[in-house]
Amino acid sequence: MAEIIGVRFKSVGKVYYFDPDSIVVQKGIHVIVETARGIECGEVAVANREVSDENIVKPLKKVIRIATPEDLxxxxxxxxxxxxxxxxxxxxxxxxxxxxxxxxxxxxxxxxxxxxxxxxxxxxxxxxxxxxxxxxxxxxxxxxxxGVRDEAKMLGGLGICGRPFCCSTFLGEFQPVSIKMAKEQGLSLNPTKISGTCGRLMCCLKYEQEAYEDLLRTTPKQGAFVKTKDGRGTVVEVNLLTGMLKVAPEKDAAAAKYYNKKEVRLIKDAELKMDGVDAELKKLERDT
The missing domain is CATH 3.30.300 (GMP Synthetase; Chain A, domain 3)
Structure with missing residues (x-):
């Protein structure tokens, strides 16, 4: 275990660990530290605490001092x-x-x-x-x-949701976002609907991805072959959030009915197809 403090140098930037060198600090105060770029003044984002050795890269640089009024x-x-x-x-x-x-x-x-x-x-x-x-x-x-995502983070602005950019308000680091996420969440693959002001995929696609992945593990996909109380059929429509499936009977595809996923038994699942994703959509993933 090692004692550390976390310091960030921009209002919504990455948090870096430093050795407090017996100095006790509170979150929100400013300290003077030595970095690869030279001497810097940063804000304490994480007060004194102990972390396991595998979570830090040694040797940690030490805090020089708590910032004085002259420093500020x-x-x-x-x-x-x-x-x-x-x-x-x-x-x-x-x-x-x-x-x-x-x-x-x-x-x-x-x-x-x-x-x-x-x-x-x-x-x-x-x-x-x-x-x-x-x-x-x-x-x-x-x-x-x-890149354009870093530009958006630095300049700030309002997203299509009407709120300030996530990257410029609380996201310390960018997370990878892929077209596959949009596909798994059943979103329209219209670039204007799934890309942010920066022109890349919206960061918020990542927020609920784990929930969708969990639902996908327990829900037959579109194209899956299932058995219902009315016989066998193929899933033609899926609502992951409600768990409702539209199943077309094997002998009469026009007589499709809705069933809860608990009411059907999976015979053969389908694969999520990505062949409908063109090169222009894949460009949205760059720099992510």
Whole structure:
């Protein structure tokens, strides 16, 4: 077992573990820690606790100190600098005529590095841009190309449900989402109905997937051959949530009737077919 605290560096970002080094902290306060990027100021998301060794990657970096008022003022000053740097970078991008979209700018706490996040359709030769920015800011410059999901997380917005994006409000990390999930949940495979503002599959498809997988294990699939009180037939329609099946009799397919799944006996189940999924739909899975 090892004592840790969890720290995040963005409002809805990934939580990283650090060694508290005998410092006791409460959730919500800010601490100064050393990271791979340098010295950073982050918010405590997980107070002092012990976790098993297999859940951490050793060696853990130690907490330097609890953030002072001066440290917090420095963070605020960096936020102001980021806005100025954003505008400067936009001008430089236009000057070099680069096909890229600037999304965000981030100063490290110690000002030893400035990170510029951008999106682009392909590879971008930004070497001259980096030189130009370095001559202006006199510090290390890093340009980082991100995906459309990361862009949505950084910028925020409202989803088709009318609520703020899940990724920008409470999802610390993205989870893989596949077309198969939409198929298993009986959703329309219309891209406009199952994709988010980012253009990728909606993160919320993942939320109920385990429940649907459990229901699929106990419910005959469409195309399954079953036996009912009225004889044998083929399942032509399935409602997973209600457990109702529409079964077409073996001898008279037009006389289909509804049965509860408890009222039928499975003879031969069917497979979930993915052959109706075209390449355009598969593109929605990228970067997931």
């Amino acid at each position: 003022n420095r963070v605020e000053e960096n936020r102001k600098k980021e806005k100025e740097a954003f505008q400067t970078c936009l001008e430089k991008i236009e000057k070099h005529k680069l096909d890229m979209k600037l999304v965000d700018v981030e100063f490290t706490f110690d000002n030893n590095k400035i990170l510029f996040y951008f999106t682009a359709d392909g590879r971008v030769d930004f070497r001259e841009l980096v030189k130009d920015l370095a001559s202006v800011f006199r510090t290390r410059i890093e340009l980082r190309q991100i």
